[in-house]
Amino acid sequence: MASIKDVAAEAGVSVATVSRVLNDHPSVSADARARVLAAVGALGYRPNAVARSLRTDQTHTLGLVISDVLNPYFTELARSVEEEARALGYSVIIGNADERPDLQDHHVRNLLDRRIDGLLVSPTDGGSPLMLDAARAGTPMVFVDRWIPGVDVPVVRADGRTAVRDLVAHLHGLGHRRLAIIAGPAATTTGRERVEAFREALGAYGLELPDAYIGQGDFQAESGRRVTEGFLDLAEPPEVVFAADNLMALGALDAVRARGVRVPDDIALAAFDDIPWFVHTDPPITAIAQPTGELGRAAVRALVARIEGRPGESVTLPARLVVRRSCGEPYPASPEPDPAQAPAVQHPVKNRSHT
Amino acid sequence: MASIKDVAAEAGVSVATVSRVLNDHPSVSADARARVLAAVGALGYRPNAVARSLRTDQTHTLGLVISDVLNPYFTELARSVEEEARALGYSVIIGNADERPDLQDHHVRNLLDRRIDGLLVSPTDGGSPLMLDAARAGTPMVFVDRWIPGVDVPVVRADGRTAVRDLVAHLHGLGHRRLAIIAGPAATTTGRERVEAFREALGAYGLELPDAYIGQGDFQAESGRRVTEGFLDLAEPPEVVFAADNLMALGALDAVRARGVRVPDDIALAAFDDIPWFVHTDPPITAIAQPTGELGRAAVRALVARIEGRPGESVTLPARLVVRRSCGEPYPASPEPDPAQAPAVQHPVKNRSHT
DNA sequence: CCCGTCGATGTAATCGATTCCATGCGTGAC
DNA sequence: GTCACGCATGGAATCGATTACATCGACGGG
Numbered sequence: 175m176a177s178i179k180d181v182a183a184e185a186g187v188s189v190a191t192v193s194r195v196l197n198d199h200p201s202v203s204a205d206a207r208a209r210v211l212a213a214v215g216a217l218g219y220r221p222n223a224v225a226r227s228l229r230t231d232q233t234h235t236l237g238l239v240i241s242d243v244l245n246p247y248f249t250e251l252a253r254s255v256e257e258e259a260r261a262l263g264y265s266v267i268i269g270n271a272d273e274r275p276d277l278q279d280h281h282v283r284n285l286l287d288r289r290i291d292g293l294l295v296s297p298t299d300g301g302s303p304l305m306l307d308a309a310r311a312g313t314p315m316v317f318v319d320r321w322i323p324g325v326d327v328p329v330v331r332a333d334g335r336t337a338v339r340d341l342v343a344h345l346h347g348l349g350h351r352r353l354a355i356i357a358g359p360a361a362t363t364t365g366r367e368r369v370e371a372f373r374e375a376l377g378a379y380g381l382e383l384p385d386a387y388i389g390q391g392d393f394q395a396e397s398g399r400r401v402t403e404g405f406l407d408l409a410e411p412p413e414v415v416f417a418a419d420n421l422m423a424l425g426a427l428d429a430v431r432a433r434g435v436r437v438p439d440d441i442a443l444a445a446f447d448d449i450p451w452f453v454h455t456d457p458p459i460t461a462i463a464q465p466t467g468e469l470g471r472a473a474v475r476a477l478v479a480r481i482e483g484r485p486g487e488s489v490t491l492p493a494r495l496v497v498r499r500s501c502g503e504p505y506p507a508s509p510e511p512d513p514a515q516a517p518a519v520q521h522p523v524k525n526r527s528h529t
Numbered sequence: 530m531a532s533i534k535d536v537a538a539e540a541g542v543s544v545a546t547v548s549r550v551l552n553d554h555p556s557v558s559a560d561a562r563a564r565v566l567a568a569v570g571a572l573g574y575r576p577n578a579v580a581r582s583l584r585t586d587q588t589h590t591l592g593l594v595i596s597d598v599l600n601p602y603f604t605e606l607a608r609s610v611e612e613e614a615r616a617l618g619y620s621v622i623i624g625n626a627d628e629r630p631d632l633q634d635h636h637v638r639n640l641l642d643r644r645i646d647g648l649l650v651s652p653t654d655g656g657s658p659l660m661l662d663a664a665r666a667g668t669p670m671v672f673v674d675r676w677i678p679g680v681d682v683p684v685v686r687a688d689g690r691t692a693v694r695d696l697v698a699h700l701h702g703l704g705h706r707r708l709a710i711i712a713g714p715a716a717t718t719t720g721r722e723r724v725e726a727f728r729e730a731l732g733a734y735g736l737e738l739p740d741a742y743i744g745q746g747d748f749q750a751e752s753g754r755r756v757t758e759g760f761l762d763l764a765e766p767p768e769v770v771f772a773a774d775n776l777m778a779l780g781a782l783d784a785v786r787a788r789g790v791r792v793p794d795d796i797a798l799a800a801f802d803d804i805p806w807f808v809h810t811d812p813p814i815t816a817i818a819q820p821t822g823e824l825g826r827a828a829v830r831a832l833v834a835r836i837e838g839r840p841g842e843s844v845t846l847p848a849r850l851v852v853r854r855s856c857g858e859p860y861p862a863s864p865e866p867d868p869a870q871a872p873a874v875q876h877p878v879k880n881r882s883h884t
Numbered sequence: 885c886c887c888g889t890c891g892a893t894g895t896a897a898t899c900g901a902t903t904c905c906a907t908g909c910g911t912g913a914c
Numbered sequence: 915g916t917c918a919c920g921c922a923t924g925g926a927a928t929c930g931a932t933t934a935c936a937t938c939g940a941c942g943g944g
Contacts, residue, residue: 175666177900190925193902201921218662223642224588225900227579228929243608246601253598257627266640267622270611284620287578307573311530380705393806427809454782456811532930543894556891582929583899764926 176217184213196221222240227289235265236477237285237501238294239278239319241362241395243270245421246449247466248296251318254470255294264291268476273359273393275299282308290479299361305370314480318473320363330473330488332464334446335371335478340373340495341444345371345414348502352444354387354412356401356422367445368418385414391422405502406433414442416502420449423459442501446493458498465491531572539568544667551576551638551766577643582644590620591651591832592640594633596675596717597748598625601804602821603651606673609825610649617833619646628714628748630654634696637663648833654716669835673828675717680686683841686718687819687848695850696799697730700769703857705797709742711756720748722872723773723801726795742767746777753780759786761788761796769797769856773802796857813853820846 187206194202195210202210213219214466216465227233236259240248256266261333266292268515269281278298282305285293292314295305309315321329326397333510345353358365373383386408389401401438402425405411423445437443437457445452448463469514472489537544549557550565557565569575573722574694582588582742591614595603611621612620622645626635637660638751640648647669650660656677664670664680710727713720718813728738741763744756753772757780760766772778792798792812798808803818827844835839 178902189901189926190903190926194923197902199903201923203922207942211923214624220638220642222644222900224582225929226902226929228577228583229900229928233579243604244601246599248602253625260622260635265622267620270608280615284577285906287575289577289579319590386671424805424809431809450779451806451810453808454779454786455809455810456813458811464912533932534930544931545894545896545933546892549893554933556893558892561892578932580899581932582931584902584930709938761891 175222176219179220180217181210181213184217185209189286193225209329209482210447212295232289233291234263234287235267235288235290235292236292236295236474237267237269237282237288237290239269239271239281239285241271241273241278241298242298242421243268243272245447246451247447247464249298250466251470254467255474257453258471258474262474264474264478266463271298273298273301276435279304284473287314292481294318294473297322298360299363301325308443314477314486316477316480316486318469323363326506328476328480328488330469330476330489330526331491332469332498334368334462334464334493335374337462337493338368338371339375339378340371341416342379343503344460344495345442345444346379346381348442350413350501351381352387352410352412353381353416354389354405355383356391356415356417356426357396357500358390358391358418358422360390360392362393364446365418367426372416391418391419392424393419395421395428398422399429402429403433406430406435411441414444415475417443417445420445420447420452422463423461427455429437438500438502442528444501448496452498455500457500459500460498461496462523463495463496530577531574531664532577535572536565536568536574536734538566539572545631556873574652578877584705586805588644589648590622590643590645591616591647591649592624592636592643592645593624594624594636594640595651596628596633596653597776598623598627598628600774600802601747601800601806602775602819603674605785605821606651606825610673610829611820613826613829614833616634617829619829619833626653628653630657634659647836649673649828649832652677652717654714656680657765669832669841670866671828671835671841673824673831678718683831683835685824685831686846687824687842688845689723689817689819689848690729692817692848693723693726693732696815697727697734698769699815699850699852700799700856701734701736701795703797705764705768705856707742707767708736708738708771709744709760711753711770711772711776711781712740713745713746713748713773717743717748719801720773727792728772730835746780748774748776750776750783753777754784755780757781757784758788761785761790762804766796768839769799772798772800775802775807775816776799776878778816793855793857796799799856803851807853810855812855816849816851816854817852818851 178189178192182192191206194211195207224377238252238255240252242248251266259266267285269279275298278294279302286308294316298318309327315327317329319331353376355369360366376383389404391397391401402415405415413424415425426443435441444460447463447464452461453457468491476486533544533547533815538545545556546561547565550562554854563803580701593607593610595607597603604745614621617701626633630653634657649671651674670682672682674686708731710724712724717722731738744759745755746752749828755771760770770781772781781798790796799815801817805815807816831841
């Protein structure tokens with residue numbers, strides 16, 4: 175592979191001049207510039223990013239550590255992050271933690287070793303020493319979706335409180351009184367917050383959230399199945415199961431189907447995170463939709479701001495309830511006129527990919 | 530950030546000795562080793578991968594360029610690729626081409642600039658000069674899923690021919706005679722092969738595949754919708770629509786639903802690529818399942834073999850028909866006893882993630 | 885007792901870029 | 915005509931590692 179020396183030789187100039195041409199430094203004669211460019215073309219030369227990074231101490235690369243690539247929510251997040259990063263001149267390296275703190279640490283370490291310019295994390299746990307050290311050591315960092323309290327790092331996330339209130343209003347309006355939740359890991363902020371928001375919303379209607387109606391999941395499908403089976407085995411099973419993410423909702427659907435229980439007649443189902451498939455499940459699933467693309471883009475902007483020495487602010491965007499049929503007949507007491515906005519709401523993914 | 534020099538100073542040895550300890554070279558005294566390790570611990574030193582790569586001309590990194598991250602098939606592929614790569618001591622950088630040749634080129638160029646050790650590609654098109662040059666120049670490379678004919682690069686893929694024959698047998702057995710396909714781009718091998726296999730299988734039953742029943746899609750949902758609308762507008766609409774990937778099937782489902790047409794009573798639907806959601810759509814969708822995880826792992830093994838100077842073989846694994854209800858009542862003439870293996874078949878993703 | 889060998893270590897070259905500093909030359913001001 | 919200034923350019927240091935080669939001391943064999 176041709177190096178800058180070869181180009182210099184071919185063009186009959188020094189490597190310094192070649193470098194100046196490539197970084198379009200002003201003081202290069204038109205003649206030299208032309209000869210260098212010709213040599214570059216002739217040799218098919220491409221600068222070695224590794225060498226450049228070593229010298230400049232910049233990789234123009236962001237690390238993104240997400241909790242689970244198989245979760246369509248994170249997949250869409252990753253896509254928007256890459257898109258915005260590319261627009262700003264950065265590449266992205268994705269690390270998939272699979273909801274495992276050890277894997278998360280592996281990726282963070284790997285990314286730091288590669289001297290990425292900044293780190294975008296959706297932490298799987300309460301914060302490993304490694305990540306806290308990195309933050310303290312001054313690595314530009316931004317939390318997205320989930321975060322770790324007590325660390326001075328901007329957070330970009332969606333606030334589901336209002337949407338959860340809307341959901342509970344919807345459920346209550348349909349006559350449901352025994353509501354259960356499949357929670358995420360308590361070590362994650364989203365794991366805790368969604369339960370809290372749910373409990374609070376129930377409280378507004380004088381309803382309780384008994385321990386038996388809080389199932390401990392891990393944001394993956396299998397746990398949704400297990401927890402739902404537990405709910406169905408209860409002497410008094412809940413009338414509604416609210417899954418704190420879309421994969422656990424898939425697991426819940428598996429469990430319900432295996433028992434021959436009908437949705438929504440026998441049990442209602444709702445989920446946090448909306449995905450295109452929810453329109454076509456049997457029945458279509460009522461969900462809380464996050465502005466995923468916006469979150470990804472805002473997170474990148476905040477991180478790049480930090481990298482370039484500007485402030486880099488936290489952002490909180492509202493999530494929205496999307497009513498479908500999985501909790502009962504849709505429009506009797508629904509807080510929003512679903513038919514009108516349904517098409518836009520139900521395919522966040524697709525809409526974005528064709529603009 | 531501490532460098533090898535700092536460690537050397539702290540330990541009272543030369544940088545050469547530090548390097549020897551870190552790469553566990555045999556001839557280092559126990560004493561020196563201990564002092565170096567102590568210094569490494571004290572300073573929290575981590576070797577700079579950028580510098581190391583420059584010197585050794587190895588990045589221990591594989592590039593993976595996939596056609597669309599939002600497609601669950603590729604997402605699962607990416608996951609298995611990363612898993613196997615990690616097991617073999619490599620990291621993976623993923624580039625998402627979004628089915629756009631220009632984006633694909635962008636990522637290939639970026640990865641080559643970073644001097645990745647090898648490239649895994651699922652080409653979006655017939656092969657840009659850039660990729661062909663890279664292959665010719667000796668960059669270790671392996672095609673996965675899709676490939677480019679006439680290039681001397683191992684190919685790891687699934688063969689759907691048998692499964693497509695099984696599908697057509699199933700459809701024919703259910704009495705369907707007017708079968709249509711939503712094809713992928715003709716520039717991709719999978720785009721062409723799936724149509725060819727379908728046509729061939731139809732031929733075995735004396736059926737034709739008229740041009741009107743071949744819709745040109747691009748592997749993304751929107752095109753599935755558009756093509757399906759075209760089919761429904763035909764004077765004689767098909768009885769079956771076979772989508773060449775899961776996203777176009779989603780689009781087809783959108784279109785069908787928007788028209789109020791019922792599946793499978795009014796029109797049957799089948800798809801290439803099986804995903805967990807197909808179990809829960811309304812109705813559950815009959816699909817052709819690829820051994821995705823195996824493909825990813827085999828591709829990495831082949832690529833690493835190439836990188837390390839060993840041969841690196843092409844691999845072709847069979848795809849399998851999974852019958853569900855989207856084409857008509859399932860078990861009258863089904864080639865396989867679905868209920869028995871349904872659980873294993875229908876959740877390749879989940880099963881793998883918990884072993 | 886001397887010499888060759890081997891183990892442990894350090895010095896310095898090297899990878900491919902960027903960039904500081906020095907040099908040489910042309911030009912305009914006085 | 916001289917001087918100063920600025921532009922174009924090249925030489926060489928530098929980033930942080932790896933590694934070939936040199937050195938030095940100890941030890942064993944003849």
